[in-house]
Amino acid sequence: xxxxxxxxxxxxxxxxAVLLISxxxxxxxxxxxxxxxxxxxxxxxxxxxxxxxxxxxxxAYREQWSRAQLTSALQMSGGPNRTIVILNSAxxxxxxxxxxxxxxxxxxxxxxxxxxLAARDKHWRPGDASGEGKIRIAAGPVGGDISWNAQTxxxxxxxxxxxxxxxxxxxxxxMITMLVVSTIMVLIVSRSMTAxxxxxxxxxxxxxxxRFDIRLPDRHxxxxxxxxxxxxxxSAELGSLDRMxxxxxxxxxxxxxxxxxxxxxxxxxxxxxxxxxxxxxxYLGLVREQTQRMNRLVxxxxxxxxxxxxxxxxxxxxxxxxxxIRGLLARMSPDAERxxxxxxxxxxxxxxxxxxxxxxxxxxxxxxxxxxxxxxPNGRTVQVEAVRTGADSSISVRDRGVGIPDGELDxxxxxxxxxxxxxxxxxxxxxxxxxxxxxxxxxxTAASVISAEGVGTVFTFSLPLEExxxxxxxxxxxxx
Numbered sequence: 001x002x003x004x005x006x007x008x009x010x011x012x013x014x015x016x017a018v019l020l021i022s023x024x025x026x027x028x029x030x031x032x033x034x035x036x037x038x039x040x041x042x043x044x045x046x047x048x049x050x051x052x053x054x055x056x057x058x059x060a061y062r063e064q065w066s067r068a069q070l071t072s073a074l075q076m077s078g079g080p081n082r083t084i085v086i087l088n089s090a091x092x093x094x095x096x097x098x099x100x101x102x103x104x105x106x107x108x109x110x111x112x113x114x115x116x117l118a119a120r121d122k123h124w125r126p127g128d129a130s131g132e133g134k135i136r137i138a139a140g141p142v143g144g145d146i147s148w149n150a151q152t153x154x155x156x157x158x159x160x161x162x163x164x165x166x167x168x169x170x171x172x173x174x175m176i177t178m179l180v181v182s183t184i185m186v187l188i189v190s191r192s193m194t195a196x197x198x199x200x201x202x203x204x205x206x207x208x209x210x211r212f213d214i215r216l217p218d219r220h221x222x223x224x225x226x227x228x229x230x231x232x233x234x235s236a237e238l239g240s241l242d243r244m245x246x247x248x249x250x251x252x253x254x255x256x257x258x259x260x261x262x263x264x265x266x267x268x269x270x271x272x273x274x275x276x277x278x279x280x281x282x283y284l285g286l287v288r289e290q291t292q293r294m295n296r297l298v299x300x301x302x303x304x305x306x307x308x309x310x311x312x313x314x315x316x317x318x319x320x321x322x323x324x325i326r327g328l329l330a331r332m333s334p335d336a337e338r339x340x341x342x343x344x345x346x347x348x349x350x351x352x353x354x355x356x357x358x359x360x361x362x363x364x365x366x367x368x369x370x371x372x373x374x375x376x377p378n379g380r381t382v383q384v385e386a387v388r389t390g391a392d393s394s395i396s397v398r399d400r401g402v403g404i405p406d407g408e409l410d411x412x413x414x415x416x417x418x419x420x421x422x423x424x425x426x427x428x429x430x431x432x433x434x435x436x437x438x439x440x441x442x443x444x445t446a447a448s449v450i451s452a453e454g455v456g457t458v459f460t461f462s463l464p465l466e467e468x469x470x471x472x473x474x475x476x477x478x479x480x
Contacts, residue, residue: 011190046138058144071097085154212239259290300431314357318466322351340379347386352393354463360439367432372399392462403453413437
């Protein structure tokens with residue numbers, strides 16, 4: 001079913017409105033201008049006609065022309081669309097030449113005729129008050145002997161109306177031609193635009209159904225072309241996100257199944273007595289490690305759910321960041337030492353006090369340090385640096401690990417994303433860096449990354465510095 005409220009119809013209506021308004025304004029201005037010019041030209045011609053006719057009549061009386069000679073001379077001087085009428089002193093027609101019917105329909109007002117003869121303007125225009133009736137009359141005296149029968153000359157003219165009709169017809173034809181040509185052009189342009197928009201509409205519906213391989217032609221460098229490029233980019237991003245979502249579900253399933261299987265196996269072994277008493281503590285430590293791994297995964301999932309629901313809030317306080325980092329590294333050292341990795345805090349000797357949510361910043365640093373441990377070869381050092389930079393503190397986490405390829409630096413902040421080199425049993429859910437960036441954005445800052453393959457990676461962010469309070473609950477807690 002054709003839609004009559006589409007862009008094509010709206011463009012046509014808008015175009016017609018603009019065109020009609022433009023034509024109306026042009027017609028009004030042109031009408032006034034042309035009427036004025038034609039009236040002035042006809043006034044001048046009729047004034048000359050009166051002078052020529054008066055001279056002919058005077059010559060006819062002096063030289064005793066016959067009536068036929070005078071009529072012929074008047075017809076030759078009058079030209080088309082003009083009738084010359086000669087009146088006597090009583091206002092009766094003495095002689096008429098030219099268009100036979102031009103003067104018959106004119107009712108001569110004696111008072112108006114008298115006023116016209118007395119005025120400098122010898123033109124008397126019957127009809128409407130503006131002087132733009134179909135018939136115009138110019139009146140003037142013969143100027144001869146008062147005993148002559150011919151005393152007044154009338155030039156009855158339709159030339160003004162004829163000239164104006166020619167102009168009106170020409171203007172009308174131009175308007176119709178422009179309207180037809182412009183309508184065709186608008187139809188062609190609007191149909192081209194709406195065809196592209198219809199393709200985009202269908203592409204959006206296909207994308208909504210999960211077809212993320214849709215690509216639209218975007219060779220046009222206009223707004224619709226930019227929209228097509230945006231849809232292509234959205235489709236590609238949604239396709240990438242969908243792939244990461246599927247991989248995430250597979251990874252989460254694996255990450256949950258593996259520790260559950262391990263925990264179940266250890267518990268079964270201990271219940272069955274297959275584990276010697278002296279080894280039970282070791283196996284309980286493994287169970288605790290797997291439990292912590294599951295707990296981190298579940299917490300990440302909950303944080304992402306809060307992020308998407310806008311429920312992840314922060315509670316900033318002033319606390320000792322340096323002391324908190326030392327406590328964090330102390331908690332994470334046992335896991336790092338099992339792989340021979342050393343955790344080191346460097347930077348300013350003086351403790352840095354910041355205003356932030358200590359628990360959320362602890363989560364940020366824990367994720368960054370855990371990533372550094374996971375992607376560092378055994379025996380390397382992971383450094384956490386906290387230094388004063390003007391009114392802010394700059395915190396960096398540096399590893400000497402595998403690094404991140406240049407093409408993946410912009411993607412690591414996406415949810416569920418894992419680089420190819422990160423696909424190992426030790427990696428997390430792919431949510432850690434997304435949570436890091438979200439938490440830092442809540443603090444009005446952001447993390448940046450510098451990385452080189454085979455050299456290592458540095459994550460950096462900043463927090464506003466605060467003066468050390470005289471009494472703070474976080475002054476000696478060391479992050480625990």
